Amino acid sequence: MPRVTIQEASRILNVSQDVIRRNVRDGKLTAAKEGGPNGTRWMVDIPENIEDYSDDFKQDIHALAQTLTPWWYDNPNKRGFVHYLESLGIEEVEPFFLCGAKGEDIWPATGHQTGDRCQECILEAMAQGFPMETRE
Numbered sequence: 001m002p003r004v005t006i007q008e009a010s011r012i013l014n015v016s017q018d019v020i021r022r023n024v025r026d027g028k029l030t031a032a033k034e035g036g037p038n039g040t041r042w043m044v045d046i047p048e049n050i051e052d053y054s055d056d057f058k059q060d061i062h063a064l065a066q067t068l069t070p071w072w073y074d075n076p077n078k079r080g081f082v083h084y085l086e087s088l089g090i091e092e093v094e095p096f097f098l099c100g101a102k103g104e105d106i107w108p109a110t111g112h113q114t115g116d117r118c119q120e121c122i123l124e125a126m127a128q129g130f131p132m133e134t135r136e
C-alpha cells in the first residue's frame with residue numbers, strides 16, 4: 001500500500017487533514033515518522049480498501065449528525081460563525097449548511113453562544129420550521 005503525506009492522504013481519502021490525524025491517533029490509519037530534506041514528517045499508509053475506510057467514516061459522521069445539535073463549526077479553529085447542518089449528502093462526506101456554505105468537514109460547536117450563529121442559517125431554519133437546538 002502506498003505511503004503518502006497527510007496532505008495527500010486527505011485528498012485521496014476525501015476527508016480533512018484533521019480527520020486523517022485523528023484516525024492516525026485512534027489507530028484507524030497507520031502512519032510513521034520519516035526523515036526528509038525538510039525535517040521529519042508523518043507519512044500515512046493508504047488502506048488497501050479505500051471503500052471500507054470511507055464507509056466507516058460516513059457511518060461515524062452520520063451517527064454524529066443524527067444525535068447531536070445541528071449547529072457546527074466549518075473549521076477546526078472555531079473561527080467565524082456556527083452553521084446549521086442541513087445534510088451530509090448521500091455520496092459525499094462534505095457537509096452542506098443551510099445558508100449554502102459547503103464545509104470541508106464539521107467540528108463540534110459545544111458551548112457556543114447563540115450570537116455566534118450564522119444569521120442566514122437561523123433565518124432559513126426558522127423559515128423551514130427546523131428545530132433550533134436538537135435534531136430529535
Ligand SMILES: [Zn+2]
Nearest residue numbers: 083099118121
Ligand atoms: Zn450558515
